[in-house]
Amino acid sequence: MREVRRLADRIRHHGGTVRVLSMTFTDQAEEQAVIAEINAARDAEYAEVLQRLPELRHELADELARGNATYAEVEESDSDLQRFRGWLGKIAARDYFAAPAGHPARAAVEVAADELADFEEAALHADAPEPAPTADTPQLPAVDRP
Numbered sequence: 001m002r003e004v005r006r007l008a009d010r011i012r013h014h015g016g017t018v019r020v021l022s023m024t025f026t027d028q029a030e031e032q033a034v035i036a037e038i039n040a041a042r043d044a045e046y047a048e049v050l051q052r053l054p055e056l057r058h059e060l061a062d063e064l065a066r067g068n069a070t071y072a073e074v075e076e077s078d079s080d081l082q083r084f085r086g087w088l089g090k091i092a093a094r095d096y097f098a099a100p101a102g103h104p105a106r107a108a109v110e111v112a113a114d115e116l117a118d119f120e121e122a123a124l125h126a127d128a129p130e131p132a133p134t135a136d137t138p139q140l141p142a143v144d145r146p
Contacts, residue, residue, distance in 0.1 A: 035097050042099035045091045049084060049105045056080050057112050060119045069122040077116050084109050 004020055011018040025031035056077060063073050088109060095102055 039097050039099040042091060042095045042097075043101040045094075046088075046099065046101035046105040049087060049091070050101070050108055053084060053108050053112055056084070057115055060112075060115050064119055064122060067126075069119055069126045071120075071123050074116070074120045074123050077119065081109070081113055081116055084112070 008018045008020050025034070060077060063069060088106060091105075092102065
């Protein structure tokens with residue numbers, strides 16, 4: 001209820017008009033039907049995330065397979081990942097009844113985050129210069145050439 005009051009205060013602060021009404025269902029079946037409708041709407045949004053996420057994951061895999069693990073690709077993919085996380089956050093803010101597809105969508109984004117971390121590791125190794133030989137590095141014997 002505190003969140004509802006805060007939202008109402010924000011609306012009033014910005015010059016809007018708001019009324020907060022309490023609602024009680026007299027029929028439990030009707031209440032469950034409303035909850036199911038709300039969850040179905042959130043599930044549809046989560047499904048869209050799940051539908052679009054493989055594109056990011058395939059791009060990472062393709063770039064890695066091509067040997068194109070660069071930090072520029074990491075930054076681009078990280079930006080995409082942050083958009084997905086922001087999108088999930090917006091859906092979650094409306095997910096009042098813990099829609100069933102929420103958990104798989106969040107888990108899929110975290111799998112993509114793990115894959116991006118692996119890609120970033122590959123990019124760092126690809127961009128790292130070869131280490132200079134040290135005194136501990138065995139040297140090949142010199143070969144005299146005529």
